[in-house]
Amino acid sequence: MLPSDPSLPNDSNPPRDRPATAGWARAGWPLLASELQMLFGRRRTWAMLLVLAAVPVLIAVVVRLSSGPGTPGRGPAFLDRVTQNGLFVGVTGLVVSIPLFLPLTISVVAGDTIAGEGSLGTLRYLLVAPAGRVRLLLVKYAAALAFCIAATLAVAVPGAVVGVLLFPVGPVTLLSGDTIGVGASVLRLLLVAAYVMVSLVGLAAVGLFISTLTDVPVGAMAATIVLTVVSAVLDALPQVTWLHPWLFSHYWFDFADLLRQPVSWSSFGANAWLQAGYIAVFGALAYGRFASKDVLS
Known part of the structure; x- marks a missing residue:
């Protein structure tokens, strides 16, 4: 038997000038770029982002056209502060969007990650080397995270802009009674937006897992939404207080600590x-599910 030529790449003599990270560079980043282009190139994605952006705009217009400022304790949190400072429109929009609109859109995107490819019959082609199943899962989840960021900013940024246009903007009085300037107020709004983004990444992971269980994207989306509702309902029941800290929606509304002086980072x-x-x-x-899933039959 003739010895193999060490200069030729084969199983026994792998090329040494190609580190493991080269595989990701060749397939991972282009695959992620393609995934992001496909996600944000869909009309459905932009329709959801527009609906999210319409939430704070609608709040600002209704408050502006009303006869007087909101009554404290009535309506969403921070609504009574909107007429005092337009930057609170963005915060109020996030408060209104967290229970339903944001989880709904995240569930749609996360539930479609793997199941959508399976329903279209394109999943087997995505798994052709050097893509691989682990890399594909990471890319799909990264795209879902990108949408979490875009969805949150779609509420916060238009809310702040329309608030500046319709209401006075100046120093903001925090929940602790301290007053901060406009620049610091914008930073607090960004911190609240970051808190909301972090709150949604667990839901995106749940949706990714459910998406590996079926080839019907609508079913994966619906199941993720149902789990969100179940988590919110359980979190409101005092009979299962022991379960509350383990629910992914438990801390969704605890960003009020970011609107105090000094900032409390515990929540x-x-x-x-x-x-x-x-x-x-x-x-x-x-x-575990995707690694053993038969996508070739």
Whole structure:
């Protein structure tokens, strides 16, 4: 038997000048760019973003056309502060969007990640080397995270802009009674938006896992939405208080600590750790299911 030529790449003599990261550079980043282009090139994606952007705009227009400022304790949180400072429109829009609109859009995108490709029959082609199943899962989840960021900004940014146009803008009085300038107020709004983004990443991981269980994207979307509703309902029941800290929606409304002086990071940290746990658990479940899934038959 003739010895193999060490200069030729084969199983026994892999090329040494190609590190493992080269595989990701060749397939991962172009695949992610293609995924993002496909996601944000859909009319459905932009329709959802426009609906989200319409929420704070509608709030601002209704408050502006009303006869007087909102009554404290009536309506969404921070609504009574909108007429005092337009920057609160963005915060109020996030408060209104967190229970339904944001989870709904995230569920649609996350539920379509794998199931959508399966229903179209394109999943087998995406798994051709050097893509691989792990890399594809990471790319799909990264695209879902990108939408989480876009969806949150679609509420916060138009809310702040329309608030500046329709209401006075000046120093903001925080929940602690302290007053900060406009620049610091914008930073607080961005912190609240970041808190909301972090709150949604666990839901995206749940949707990714459910998407690996079926080839029917509508079913995956619906199941993710149902789990969101179940989590919110359980979080409102005092009979299962022991379960509340483990629900991915438990800390969704605890960003009020970011509107105090000094800023309290305890709720942000607890929320981040909880969402990281959901990413780890449901990411592992998604990999376990997707690694053994037959996509060639």
